[in-house]
Amino acid sequence: MHHPTPRLTARATLSPRINQLTQQYTAFGSFAGLLDALGGYIPSLHTASAHGSDTRRDLTELADAYDAAQVVRDDPRRAFRS
Numbered sequence: 001m002h003h004p005t006p007r008l009t010a011r012a013t014l015s016p017r018i019n020q021l022t023q024q025y026t027a028f029g030s031f032a033g034l035l036d037a038l039g040g041y042i043p044s045l046h047t048a049s050a051h052g053s054d055t056r057r058d059l060t061e062l063a064d065a066y067d068a069a070q071v072v073r074d075d076p077r078r079a080f081r082s
Helices: 016-025 031-035 053-072
Strands: none
Touching: 016 031, 016 053, 031 053
16 A cells, blocks of 8 residues: 655654644544554544545644654554545
């Protein structure tokens, strides 16, 4: 499966906004918790089917940040987008 190159730098993944999006759209309390999820967990972020352009933008931003951070960590996991 091909994964698109993340558009965000690893530095951007440390922003307070990414933590806020993580808390708003996932059950994780922080972005670090999402990255370090046990059991090979991969977040499913409904970037295409989300209702409203703001939600789509937010979920895409979170998915991009997740992918960028995992690249830096040399972790093969990428967000599942639907």
